[in-house]
Amino acid sequence: MSPALSDSPATLAITGTRLDGRDVDVLIHGSRIAAIHATGGAPEQVAAALRRVDGRRTAVLPGLANAHTHSAMAIMRGLADDMALMPWLNEKIWPFEAHLTEEDVYWGARLACVEMIRTGTTFFNDMYWFFHGTARAAVDSGLRCQLAGAMIDLGDPARAEAAKDEHQALREAAASYGSRVSFALAPHAVYTVSEDLLGWVRDEAERYQLPIHMHLSETQVEVDGCLASTGLRPVHYLDRLGLLGPRFLGAHAVHLTDDEIGILAARGAHVLHNPTSNLKLASGGPMRYADLRAAGVNVLVGTDGCASNNNLDLLEELKFAALMAKHATGDPTVMPAQEALDLVTTHAARAFDQDIGRVAPGALADLILVDLDHPLMFPGHNLSADLVYSALGRAVKTTVCDGRVLLEGGLVADEAEIRTEVSARLARLLTAAGLA
Numbered sequence: 296m297s298p299a300l301s302d303s304p305a306t307l308a309i310t311g312t313r314l315d316g317r318d319v320d321v322l323i324h325g326s327r328i329a330a331i332h333a334t335g336g337a338p339e340q341v342a343a344a345l346r347r348v349d350g351r352r353t354a355v356l357p358g359l360a361n362a363h364t365h366s367a368m369a370i371m372r373g374l375a376d377d378m379a380l381m382p383w384l385n386e387k388i389w390p391f392e393a394h395l396t397e398e399d400v401y402w403g404a405r406l407a408c409v410e411m412i413r414t415g416t417t418f419f420n421d422m423y424w425f426f427h428g429t430a431r432a433a434v435d436s437g438l439r440c441q442l443a444g445a446m447i448d449l450g451d452p453a454r455a456e457a458a459k460d461e462h463q464a465l466r467e468a469a470a471s472y473g474s475r476v477s478f479a480l481a482p483h484a485v486y487t488v489s490e491d492l493l494g495w496v497r498d499e500a501e502r503y504q505l506p507i508h509m510h511l512s513e514t515q516v517e518v519d520g521c522l523a524s525t526g527l528r529p530v531h532y533l534d535r536l537g538l539l540g541p542r543f544l545g546a547h548a549v550h551l552t553d554d555e556i557g558i559l560a561a562r563g564a565h566v567l568h569n570p571t572s573n574l575k576l577a578s579g580g581p582m583r584y585a586d587l588r589a590a591g592v593n594v595l596v597g598t599d600g601c602a603s604n605n606n607l608d609l610l611e612e613l614k615f616a617a618l619m620a621k622h623a624t625g626d627p628t629v630m631p632a633q634e635a636l637d638l639v640t641t642h643a644a645r646a647f648d649q650d651i652g653r654v655a656p657g658a659l660a661d662l663i664l665v666d667l668d669h670p671l672m673f674p675g676h677n678l679s680a681d682l683v684y685s686a687l688g689r690a691v692k693t694t695v696c697d698g699r700v701l702l703e704g705g706l707v708a709d710e711a712e713i714r715t716e717v718s719a720r721l722a723r724l725l726t727a728a729g730l731a
């Protein structure tokens with residue numbers, strides 16, 4: 296509990312919500328939490344707030360951070376399922392993506408943002424084509440994100456040069472999207488990016504202090520290919536190139552040796568766990584969560600894209616993560632519910648260097664209110680367990696990001712318009728891709 300940071304009226308007051316077992320009023324000034332009082336402890340400040348949200352029968356938690364997604368792929372939900380990875384890519388995903396425009400990506404990402412807002416995600420880490428489409432969608436939706444344009448050269452020097460030029464232009468343009476959009480480098484994977492381009496990424500990341508977001512050791516085929524072309528497993532190869540460090544974010548990391556886990560830990564690299572995608576695409580898991588944790592690697596959780604999940608409900612993803620970790624080890628005490636929630640709050644705050652993941656004075660006002668009267672939260676023995684194992688994203692009642700209310704009463708602004716736009720675009724895309 297602390298006094299308000301300033302004498303000006305709060306822009307938002309959330310009254311009567313539960314925080315760590317206490318009833319509190321949360322006062323927000325602009326984009327940050329200004330003060331948290333015992334409910335009724337600061338009636339004048341609550342009365343003066345420009346807007347009030349009734350938080351009774353809710354619990355307040357930090358907004359959740361989705362560590363790895365391709366948000367615009369929400370437009371592909373249910374387009375191709377129950378297929379092996381290469382036919383899935385060759386016959387469905389890539390023909391469809393070949394016809395995407397920046398506007399399609401914008402509306403696909405808007406659709407994803409609706410789903411994230413409804414299920415409690417306030418930050419997402421994204422890698423995809425048409426950077427500006429996703430950036431505009433994040434700005435218009437009110438969410439916070441770290442974005443990168445995917446870089447692929449397939450060993451072609453001309454494509455590598457084009458990727459460098461495009462990336463530099465994006466870096467310069469990214470600042471225009473404001474404080475909620477941060478920028479990263481995203482070499483797609485070791486099998487799609489040349490050693491020359493990876494070296495450039497390392498230097499660029501160092502020069503501008505940028506995160507590196509990359510797919511890493513997702514399948515055995517990827518590991519075998521890396522061994523064949525470089526003589527090294529992916530983590531060893533990236534370490535030799537000098538890419539691994541506290542700004543490196545490796546998605547999937549399913550196929551790791553003990554030695555690779557030790558290197559990731561020693562370099563301070565972060566692992567982005569995507570259990571549902573790994574299970575659905577049969578990527579050869581389970582990811583070695585218990586071993587990564589024991590080694591001290593910072594593990595986060597992401598949903599991957601909707602084409603391989605098929606939703607962006609991060610609480611559901613935590614359920615899969617926890618169950619997979621228990622099943623893999625034969626130990627039901629591995630990844631308890633609160634620890635799972637930590638992966639998408641405090642762990643994410645550290646990896647993305649953002650003042651998120653906590654409900655406290657001074658922190659960014661990115662938070663969610665969970666409905667304690669939801670049937671799947673009843674009778675309420677354990678909030679973390681009820682969220683992670685029972686209610687999932689369905690219990691999210693209110694979502695606030697950067698001090699703005701994005702979900703109230705179960706509705707997100709513009710949702711109907713977004714559905715209409717996506718439907719119209721889908722008809723054209725499916726016909727063009729020969730998938731109608």
Ligand SMILES: [Zn+2]
Pocket residue numbers: 363364365510546599600
């Ligand atoms: Zn991915």
